[in-house]
Amino acid sequence: MQKLNLTQSLSQKLSPQQIQFIKLLQVPTAELDARIEEELEINPALEEGKEEEPEKSQEEEFEDSYEEDLGRDDHEVNLDDYLDDEYSGYKMQGDGNYNSDEEDREIPISSQASLHEQLISQLSFLKLDERQKIIGQQLIGSIENDGYIRRDLEAIINDLAFSQNIETDIDEMEEILRKIQSFDPAGIAARNLQECLMIQLERKEHPDDPVVVHALAIIHDCFDEFTKKHYSKIQKRLDLNEDEIKDAVNLITRLNPKPGGTSDGLVRTQYIIPDFILTNNNGKLEVSLNSRNAPELKISRSYADMFDAYDKSDKKDKKLKETVTFVKQKLDAAKWFIDAIKQRQNTLLRTMEAILQYQREFFLDGDETNLRPMILKDIAEKIEMDISTVSRVANSKAIQTEFGVYPLKYFFSEGIATDSGEDVSNREVKSVLQGMVDAEDKKRPLSDDKLVKMLNKKGYNIARRTVAKYREQLQIPVARLRKEL
Incomplete structure (x- = not known):
């Protein structure tokens, strides 16, 4: 039933x-x-x-x-x-x-030839038959924005067979790829960082220079140790003294790890158009919408x-x-x-006026240490709107100030307790942390444990895992990778 x-x-x-x-x-x-x-x-x-x-x-x-x-x-x-x-x-x-004086301007676009166009132009100077030129064009088309070819050559061979009806093999692909790797900028069309650095070193004006020879040996034979900065292992393996290692490493670090980025015409030049304009009239802060x-x-x-x-x-x-x-x-x-x-x-x-009231001290002097802890909920309660609405504004908008253009999400941060019982913005802690790393002895960089102790002495109650998280957010490597010769 x-x-x-x-x-x-x-x-x-x-x-x-x-x-x-x-x-x-x-x-x-x-x-x-x-x-x-x-x-x-x-x-x-x-x-x-x-x-x-x-x-x-x-x-x-x-x-x-x-x-x-x-x-x-x-x-x-x-x-x-x-x-x-x-x-x-x-x-x-x-x-x-809104600001009536704000002029609507077209976003400038770079007028130079793109990287792809530059490489195709250089390809035309090679003595290649029509079939080989098509293979070269296919390889150039596979180069990514940073200048690398990460696609497997077998996959490119299959593309040529299906789309161009051209049969080729790995040997021919490698031969044409080597020709493209001789193009400018140096290091272009490499398949990985090691190959990119090798190409640039091999194209040095004085390839027999001992510094160049040592640098090539380090990249060719000790690349893994080099990326981990295990210089003592490299020194022992290649039988080099400390000065020879130092000179070679200095040369390598001056090479370009992203050759595609050297081309101004690769991508369009982007300019941030602020959504808000902030003016300071003798301490009186006024925010207005961009006229657009x-x-x-x-x-x-x-x-x-x-x-x-x-x-x-x-x-x-x-x-x-x-x-x-x-x-x-x-x-x-x-x-x-x-x-x-x-x-x-x-x-x-x-939303912006509420942020302005909350972070008034920062907007007056631009000092990052004056930022107060502020989360989405604080602003949502102040303007009596949903947190999701504030989030949509904060994640996609920016404000122009006398100190520069800032995304709104820059002003949101969690609080860290201090010895005085006051909460400070984690941006202030990050700023202090960055200053400590910048001022450290690069031959003996500070470990996370040492950074924690130094921050605690300054009155910031912070744990080691939090320091490690902030260090990663600031894109600061671990102490071992910050070590210099």
């Missing part, structure tokens, strides 16, 4: 307006123009520009009718209700919370005028009803988008 069970569940469903807002909140300023342009293209009811005759009463009237409309069942379309809506005065424009955050948008006058035409029409047939439904959807979508932009601006400003 079948039984019927009744269960209750609670679920949260986001409205189209909320989804629109969440998506726009994550869009950085540099991409906002493109996102607005995209919306303008797909929605004819949305236009860019100022309203010719803005009427505030019409805006308020429309907003009231819009709120009532949200609570209705959208499955039944009431033509008379549509005709009562007033969209013509609805607009969105800058509200004075405040585009002027409005509801299309022609679409609004359609409602007037329908209102005067005596026809109420099905076709007219469908037309009105379409126009209504476009007008609603335009209003939702404008509302989302407004809400985005408001949320950005409220």
